[in-house]
Amino acid sequence: MTDAAAAVDRVFREEAGRAVATLIRITGDFDLAEEAVQEAFETALRTWPARGIPENPGAWITTTARNRAIDRLRRDRVGREKTDDAARLTALETLGDDVHEIPDDRLRLLFTCCHPALAVDAQVALTLRTVGGLSTREIARAFLVPEPTLGQRLTRAKRKIREAKIPYRVPPRDVLPERLAGVLAVLYLVFNEGYAATSGELLRAELCDEAIRLTRLVDRLIPGEPEVGGLLALMLLQHARRAARTDERGDLVLLGDQDRASWDAEMLEAGLATLERVGANGGGTYVLQARIAACHARAPRPEDTDWPTIARLYGELAALGSSPVVELNRAVAIAMADGPDAGLRRLEPLAEDLDRYHLFHSARADLLRRAGRPREACDAYRRALELTTNDTERRFLESRLAALESAS
Amino acid sequence: MRYILLIYGDEAGRGAMSEDDRHAMYAEYEKFANEITERGIGRGGDELSPVSSATTVREREGTMLVTDGPFAETKEQLGGYFIVDVDDLDTAIELASKIPAVHGGSVEIRPIVD
Numbered sequence: 431m432t433d434a435a436a437a438v439d440r441v442f443r444e445e446a447g448r449a450v451a452t453l454i455r456i457t458g459d460f461d462l463a464e465e466a467v468q469e470a471f472e473t474a475l476r477t478w479p480a481r482g483i484p485e486n487p488g489a490w491i492t493t494t495a496r497n498r499a500i501d502r503l504r505r506d507r508v509g510r511e512k513t514d515d516a517a518r519l520t521a522l523e524t525l526g527d528d529v530h531e532i533p534d535d536r537l538r539l540l541f542t543c544c545h546p547a548l549a550v551d552a553q554v555a556l557t558l559r560t561v562g563g564l565s566t567r568e569i570a571r572a573f574l575v576p577e578p579t580l581g582q583r584l585t586r587a588k589r590k591i592r593e594a595k596i597p598y599r600v601p602p603r604d605v606l607p608e609r610l611a612g613v614l615a616v617l618y619l620v621f622n623e624g625y626a627a628t629s630g631e632l633l634r635a636e637l638c639d640e641a642i643r644l645t646r647l648v649d650r651l652i653p654g655e656p657e658v659g660g661l662l663a664l665m666l667l668q669h670a671r672r673a674a675r676t677d678e679r680g681d682l683v684l685l686g687d688q689d690r691a692s693w694d695a696e697m698l699e700a701g702l703a704t705l706e707r708v709g710a711n712g713g714g715t716y717v718l719q720a721r722i723a724a725c726h727a728r729a730p731r732p733e734d735t736d737w738p739t740i741a742r743l744y745g746e747l748a749a750l751g752s753s754p755v756v757e758l759n760r761a762v763a764i765a766m767a768d769g770p771d772a773g774l775r776r777l778e779p780l781a782e783d784l785d786r787y788h789l790f791h792s793a794r795a796d797l798l799r800r801a802g803r804p805r806e807a808c809d810a811y812r813r814a815l816e817l818t819t820n821d822t823e824r825r826f827l828e829s830r831l832a833a834l835e836s837a838s
Numbered sequence: 839m840r841y842i843l844l845i846y847g848d849e850a851g852r853g854a855m856s857e858d859d860r861h862a863m864y865a866e867y868e869k870f871a872n873e874i875t876e877r878g879i880g881r882g883g884d885e886l887s888p889v890s891s892a893t894t895v896r897e898r899e900g901t902m903l904v905t906d907g908p909f910a911e912t913k914e915q916l917g918g919y920f921i922v923d924v925d926d927l928d929t930a931i932e933l934a935s936k937i938p939a940v941h942g943g944s945v946e947i948r949p950i951v952d
Contacts, residue, residue: 547927594949595839597926605928 434479441487442471444643446563449492451535453499455598457518460560460588466499467491467563473498496522536561537651538599540644544613545596552587553616559584562640572634573623610652614661614716617645621665625672638669649704659708660717666701667723670694682822686732698727718747737767754783754790762793770801788817792827804834840881840923840950841930846914847943849888866938874922874933883920914943921950
């Protein structure tokens with residue numbers, strides 16, 4: 431892609447969600463809106479590099495897409511009379527050239543895409559496609575599914591929206607908290623999919639940027655929701671560490687071993703400032719996780735980490751709905767604050783629930799090693815090795831085990 | 839838009855209910871039926887006899903097969919339905935969540951093709 435085309439692509443993607451959302455509000459037709467915006471993109475690729483990017487690209491895209499949609503409906507109408515199309519055409523024609531986005535168009539669209547009556551994988555795909563403006567091919571690659579599978583997933587979801595009449599609106603107050611939680615869950619899922627990607631998988635890593643962009647949007651459109659700010663802060667604080675998370679071989683680097691100078695200082699600041707804005711309000715799961723991430727971010731060296739606070743925050747997380755994994759993290763934080771024996775005591779009751787979870791055994795191995803019980807530590811590393819499916823982790827565990835075996 | 843709310847539950851459990859519980863359950867259903875009537879969105883609804891009274895008919899290779907029992911044996915059985923005429927799926931979900939069968943059983947919402 432040339433520089434000019436890349437610039438068009440970037441601006442277009444930033445702005446296309448608005449145009450899609452506005453056209454869906456007016457026509458109620460996802461496919462028509464997407465195709466019209468796609469055609470506007472092709473026009474932009476032809477004209478923007480020569481004439482320059484318009485002053486208000488969002489309005490340009492919406493107006494151009496509207497005109498393409500009108501052309502399409504007129505073309506399709508020839509020879510057959512479709513009342514739905516006629517109504518859409520009238521709505522588009524009366525829109526005029528001065529197309530204003532109703533500020534919550536994208537928000538409505540997001541709530542429609544993340545409606546609980548759709549399967550979660552469909553929610554994710556639809557959100558990235560319509561609100562995020564990613565192509566079907568990009569989403570398919572990012573989620574490692576064949577393109578036709580993803581295409582079908584989108585088609586089925588759009589059909590369900592139409593046939594079951596999933597409303598296109600911001601939900602009323604009484605269901606807003608649970609629906610918002612659903613939207614945030616989808617955004618965090620997108621983020622984690624990108625976060626789990628290794629350094630070679632650039633396209634997947636871009637999902638993190640996309641998730642941050644969309645969460646920022648929700649944060650702007652529904653201001654003052656602590657969990658939205660919490661999720662945004664959490665993503666920024668985690669994503670700021672991306673360069674330090676893997677070494678040149680692509681192997682995972684643990685938090686304590688990361689080169690903190692390669693953390694993205696600007697992004698960390700943005701995350702901390704976002705968390706600051708949330709203030710003392712809200713002790714939801716995202717806010718608490720962000721506060722934990724902030725404890726790591728604020729420590730100039732690993733040994734400066736405020737482990738007692740982290741242990742307390744994990745305690746608050748566990749109080750919201752205890753899960754063995756949260757308890758595992760809590761035990762590790764307690765071990766860092768009060769020593770390995772205190773952590774091991776916390777781990778014992780989790781053994782049954784987490785016996786098949788490799789991170790339980792690797793955490794336990796680490797605590798046993800630090801507690802001066804190398805033989806048991808070796809056994810636990812071996813158990814973790816049996817269970818892990820990730821090559822990077824396997825190499826890490828093997829090196830730990832080898833070091834321990836050669837020392838004893 | 840019309841939706842049918844299909845009410846599924848464990849018939850055996852319903853049979854084992856105490857008289858008081860049964861009365862309480864029917865009172866809940868009556869309350870729901872009254873609500874949709876008052877809101878002007880009810881388009882009928884019935885309780886069905888147990889699946890032990892069901893008969894299934896199908897034609898295979900030119901032969902009409904009539905068999906005892908439901909189309910499929912499932913853990914939860916279709917026990918009744920309501921039809922409502924409302925704006926969108928969210929309103930249908932709001933109504934479905936008021937049907938007593940959601941506790942323990944489930945309610946399936948299906949749009950009716952116009």
